[in-house]
Amino acid sequence: MTAPADKPRLSREHMLYLLKQMIRIRRFEDKCAELYTQEKIRGFLHLYDGEEAVAVGVIPVLEKRDRIVATYREHGHALVRGVPMTTVLAEMYGKQEGCSRGRGGSMHLFDRATNFHGGNAIVGGSLPLAVGLALADHMQGGDLVIACFFGEGAVAEGEFHESLNLAALWGLPVLFVCENNLYAMGTALALSESETDIQRKASCYRIASEAVDGMDVVAVEAAARRAVHAVRESRKPYFLECRTYRLRAHSMFDAQLYRDKAEIEAWRQKEPIVRFQGWLQSNHMIHPEDVPRIEAEIDAEIAEAVAFAEAGTWEPAEQLTRFTYAESAVPADR
Amino acid sequence: MQQETVRSGMIEISYREAVREAIREAIKRDERVFLMGEDVGRYGGCYAVSKGLLAEFGPERIRDTPLSESGFTGAGIGAAMAGMRPIVELMTVNFSLLALDQIVNTAATVRHMSGNQFGVPLVIRMATGAGRQLAAQHSHSLEGWYAHIPGIKVLAPATLEDARGMLWTALQDPDPVLIFENVMLYNMTGKLAADAGPVDIDRAAVRRPGRDISLITYGGSLWKTLEAATALAAESIEAEVIDLRSLRPLDDASIMTSVAKTRRAVIVDEGWRSGSLAAEIAMRIVEQAFWALDAPIGRVCSEEVPVPYPSHLENAAIPQAPKIVAAAKAALGRA
Numbered sequence: 184m185t186a187p188a189d190k191p192r193l194s195r196e197h198m199l200y201l202l203k204q205m206i207r208i209r210r211f212e213d214k215c216a217e218l219y220t221q222e223k224i225r226g227f228l229h230l231y232d233g234e235e236a237v238a239v240g241v242i243p244v245l246e247k248r249d250r251i252v253a254t255y256r257e258h259g260h261a262l263v264r265g266v267p268m269t270t271v272l273a274e275m276y277g278k279q280e281g282c283s284r285g286r287g288g289s290m291h292l293f294d295r296a297t298n299f300h301g302g303n304a305i306v307g308g309s310l311p312l313a314v315g316l317a318l319a320d321h322m323q324g325g326d327l328v329i330a331c332f333f334g335e336g337a338v339a340e341g342e343f344h345e346s347l348n349l350a351a352l353w354g355l356p357v358l359f360v361c362e363n364n365l366y367a368m369g370t371a372l373a374l375s376e377s378e379t380d381i382q383r384k385a386s387c388y389r390i391a392s393e394a395v396d397g398m399d400v401v402a403v404e405a406a407a408r409r410a411v412h413a414v415r416e417s418r419k420p421y422f423l424e425c426r427t428y429r430l431r432a433h434s435m436f437d438a439q440l441y442r443d444k445a446e447i448e449a450w451r452q453k454e455p456i457v458r459f460q461g462w463l464q465s466n467h468m469i470h471p472e473d474v475p476r477i478e479a480e481i482d483a484e485i486a487e488a489v490a491f492a493e494a495g496t497w498e499p500a501e502q503l504t505r506f507t508y509a510e511s512a513v514p515a516d517r
Numbered sequence: 518m519q520q521e522t523v524r525s526g527m528i529e530i531s532y533r534e535a536v537r538e539a540i541r542e543a544i545k546r547d548e549r550v551f552l553m554g555e556d557v558g559r560y561g562g563c564y565a566v567s568k569g570l571l572a573e574f575g576p577e578r579i580r581d582t583p584l585s586e587s588g589f590t591g592a593g594i595g596a597a598m599a600g601m602r603p604i605v606e607l608m609t610v611n612f613s614l615l616a617l618d619q620i621v622n623t624a625a626t627v628r629h630m631s632g633n634q635f636g637v638p639l640v641i642r643m644a645t646g647a648g649r650q651l652a653a654q655h656s657h658s659l660e661g662w663y664a665h666i667p668g669i670k671v672l673a674p675a676t677l678e679d680a681r682g683m684l685w686t687a688l689q690d691p692d693p694v695l696i697f698e699n700v701m702l703y704n705m706t707g708k709l710a711a712d713a714g715p716v717d718i719d720r721a722a723v724r725r726p727g728r729d730i731s732l733i734t735y736g737g738s739l740w741k742t743l744e745a746a747t748a749l750a751a752e753s754i755e756a757e758v759i760d761l762r763s764l765r766p767l768d769d770a771s772i773m774t775s776v777a778k779t780r781r782a783v784i785v786d787e788g789w790r791s792g793s794l795a796a797e798i799a800m801r802i803v804e805q806a807f808w809a810l811d812a813p814i815g816r817v818c819s820e821e822v823p824v825p826y827p828s829h830l831e832n833a834a835i836p837q838a839p840k841i842v843a844a845a846k847a848a849l850g851r852a
Contacts, residue, residue, distance in 0.1 A: 250599070284632025293631035300598065301631060305622045311588045312623060315595020315603075322551065322577060322601060342618070345588025352583065506633040507667050509691035 198468050201400050203477045204243075205235040205456045208259040210481050211268065212431075214489070215258065215275065215289075219435050223492075224275045226288050227304075229256040233398075233430035236455035237362050238263045240403025241330065241423070244411045249328045250298040252313040254362075255290035257302035260332060266294040268484055269491035278495025284506075285498055306367075307340030309333060310359075314346045317355035321418070328414045330358045336367025338384065339375050350420040351388040357420040358410055359385070362397065364429040369441035385422035397425030398455045401462075430454060528711045532680045533703040535713075536566050536642075539684035540604060544574055547602055550688060551578040553589055554606030563608045564644055564703050590616035590641065594624050594693075597639040602688050607643040610659045610697065624693040625668030639693045640684065646699040646737045646787055647835050653823030656831070658787040660697040660736070661794035664764040670694045671764040672718055675702065675739040677709045679762060682716030694718070697764075699737030699787075719763055721771035727755035730845050731775040733798060734785035735761040738836050742785050745841035756845060764794060769801055776806045783815035783844045785836050790818035815844040 212230040219228050231238070238259040242251065253260045261271050266282055274281025275289050283293045283301075290304040300316065303309035313331035320327040337343050338361065350357045363381055365372050372379050385392035391413060395406040403425055410421045428450040432439050439447075463469045530538075543550045552567060558581040561568035571579040582589040586607060593605040607613045613620070624637045647656035664671045670692060674680045680698070687694035724739060725746050734742040739760050746756040757775050761767065776782050782802055786795035799814045817836045824834050846852050 281632075283630060283634070286632050287630045291630050293634050295634040300595075300635065301627070303623075305618060308591070308618055308622055311591020311619060312595040312598070314588065315592035315597070316599045317595070318592050319596040319599035319601045322596070323599075342587050342591065345583070345585035346591070348583060349585060349588050349592060506629050508670075509628065509633075509636055511691070 195468055198463055199473060199477070200243075201239055201404070202456070202459055202463065202469070202474075203481070204239040204263050205400060205459065206474075206477055207481045207484070208235045208238070208262055209456060210478070210485060211258060211262060214485050216431075216435070218275075218489075224289065225277070226290070227255070228275075228289050228435045229433065230431045231256055231259040233450065233454055234362055234364060234427045235259055236400035236403050236459070237360070237397050237425040237427055238332075240400045240425075241360055241407040244404065244407040245328060245330055248298065249330060250300055250316050252300045252309045252316070252329065252331045253292075253302050254306075254309065254332055254334060255302050255304040256334070257292055257332070258289070261292045261294065261299055261302075264294070264297045264299050266292065266297055266299055268488040270294075272488040272492040273495045276492040276495055277497070278492060279498040280491065280495040285495075307333065307337040307342040310337065310342050310346035311349075313357050314349050314355060317350065317357045318353065321353065321355050326415060328356050328358050328411050330360060332360045332362060334367065335361055335363040335365070335372055335381055336370075336375070337361075338381055339367070347385065347388040347390060347420070347422070351390050354419050356414045356418050358414050359390070359420060359422045361422070361424045362427055363424055364427050366429065366433070366442065368433045369437070369439075371441065382422060382424040390420050390422045392422035392424065394424040394426060397427030398453045398458060400455055400459050428453075526711050527708040529706060530677060530709045531704060531706045532677060532698075533564065533566055535677045535680035535709060536684070536698065537568070537570070539681050540567065541570065541573070543602075543604070543685055543688055544570075544578055546685075547688070549600065549602040550604065551580060551601065552604045552606060553580040553582055553593060555582055555584055555608055557581060557606050562606070564700065566703070567606070586612055586615035587619050591619040591623065593639050593641070594619055594627075594637050597637045597693075598627070598635050603639055604684070604688070605639065605641045607641060609655050609700075610643050610645040611654050611657055613641075613643050613659070620663070620669065620693070620695075621666055625666050628692065629668060636691050637693045638688070638691050640687045640696060641693065642684075642696045642698060644700045645697040646701060647819075647824045647831055648701040648737070650826055650828055650831060652826040656824040658736075658819065660695075660764055661786065661788040663695050664794055664797075666765075668692065669765065670718070672696045673736040673762065673764055674698065675736050675760055675762070677705070677707050678713060679716060681709060681713045683718050685715040686718045690718070697736060701737045705740075719766065719768065721762055721768040722760045723757060723771070723775065724760045725756065725758040727757035727779065729755045729779055730781040730783065730848055731757050731759055731772075731779045732783050732785060732841065732845060733759045733761065733772060733775075735764060736787065738785045738787050741836060741838045742841055744838040745845065748838060748842050749845055752851075754845065754849060754851075767798065767801065769805060772798065772802065773806045776802055777809045780809055780811040781848045782810075783817060783841065783848055785817045785841055787819055787835055789821050790816060791821060793818055812848045812850065815848045817841050817844050
């Protein structure tokens with residue numbers, strides 16, 4: 184007998200994996216901020232600090248064959264999914280070795296090899312896409328789960344409601360993951376929604392839903408196991424709201440005039456890495472040398488990624504128009 | 518060739534039926550193809566194009582949708598990315614504006630933005646144009662807007678052959694293709710080869726040869742332009758009528774070949790004049806064939822008003838044969 188699919192795995196090895204993935208994202212984002220001030224990375228840069236437990240809790244529960252649709256704050260999702268840090272960073276440098284050939288930048292990480300269907304910079308725009316990926320699987324008789332990440336700001340978009348309705352109406356295997364970080368850029372949830380209990384909205388569409396503490400990676404993972412299992416078995420959508428908080432500014436241009444420092448500090452006390460690490464230590468699940476070792480491994484990976492991005496090359500301007508349309512008559516899809 | 522035609526024969530068919538046959542053939546021929554849109558199933562299609570197809574193919578492949586243009590157009594994009602070949606029907610071009618985000622921000626961008634990792638082999642069909650007294654929210658011709666967008670292709674079938682043949686070719690295309698069906702053409706009937714099949718979707722066609730002036734048009738305006746050419750012939754003016762067929766990409770070579778021969782051009786476009794497709798074509802002629810021209814390029818476009826309800830005002834708002842005749846004669850200095 185195998186263990187129920189939704190049961191958390193509390194092995195030391197798995198706990199270290201979760202911790203490492205969260206620290207990996209945090210340190211990567213720190214490096215991105217630094218590289219942004221050095222003007223190595225340009226454009227908009229949205230960092231994931233504080234929300235790591237969501238991507239780390241959900242994505243490893245998915246199978247390799249499943250598909251993911253993400254937002255413009257998607258570095259963490261790409262890294263946890265297995266998009267190499269080298270090509271992610273090269274993308275943000277705009278180098279042609281980047282995971283989207285340098286054409287997309289921070290907000291548009293794509294990777295076919297891992298079924299990573301992109302960051303999307305139109306809030307709410309990715310939900311219909313996820314419905315379509317699920318519709319294809321439905322019509323092909325597959326058993327995929329399509330995980331669709333979006334923020335609570337997307338809930339105000341018409342495309343959110345259209346997509347939930349379509350997924351429920353047609354019975355499509357979409358896992359809707361709402362990363363509720365309480366602010367749509369600078370607009371607080373209470374200023375944009377008449378009903379601030381986001382997961383309740385799913386019930387209007389008869390979609391099973393659950394809200395979880397998005398700062399607790401173990402809780403997120405347990406909920407994700409339930410959710411993925413439910414979608415995989417029922418072939419119906421499921422709505423998982425992860426209540427989290429963005430510790431950094433919305434983007435590098437944000438002066439954060441819309442929230443108090445005290446509020447940020449209060450959330451910092453609950454932030455997922457310190458919390459999980461403390462819990463592991465108090466339960467003697469990690470050794471004192473584990474964290475420095477993990478950090479050293481991550482720093483080496485980041486150094487390698489920086490070197491890779493620095494050594495990357497610019498796509499020749501003569502190739503500017505390539506791939507506006509396909510160059511071969513055979514569609515590149517699966 | 519001749520024997521083939523004789524054996525298979527010609528059939529009397531409407532434009533609507535030709536589109537329906539194209540959809541039917543595509544669904545039969547390719548298990549990845551399905552039709553999705555508002556009222557395409559039980560109602561039979563807003564313009565009755567898909568009548569009968571639900572009974573033949575069932576609700577999975579003739580998929581009625583809620584009134585969620587952005588949602589189901591995006592679903593078509595996602596399904597196309599994942600290996601299906603959806604045909605999305607948007608009732609009219611005015612409703613397509615509710616799906617503009619998905620068409621412009623996603624369908625058109627994904628291949629380039631993802632560095633060629635993902636493509637969107639999707640076909641979107643919609644009705645366009647005025648003439649049915651449906652007023653200012655159902656009658657506009659916005660195909661020229663879509664022709665502005667890199668990453669998509671835009672077709673305007675004006676003939677029975679193209680109504681029957683463009684869809685299959687569009688479905689073979691690895692990129693999103695928008696097909697605009699002029700509402701005034703659905704009832705048009707004529708003879709079509711019983712074995713009519715796929716046609717190319719990248720070349721303009723000379724629908725009437727002539728030496729005196731090039732009349733360049735597409736879609737519903739083709740037939741008004743041919744009517745104008747007949748009237749001009751009565752005054753010994755031999756107009757050449759070019760049917761663009763594809764609005765993006767434009768077949769510059771066919772346009773320039775005609776203009777080089779006739780040295781004069783009038784463009785007939787049911788879109789509004791300002792910032793129009795007609796403006797784009799005129800500029801391309803100026804860029805590529807300026808020294809061949811003997812006269813300023815003329816345009817017959819829609820008047821710059823929202824299309825009104827009463828028939829006489831609606832007719833006055835869009836191109837008509839007498840205006841085309843007048844523009845052609847002006848270009849020939851025979852006004």
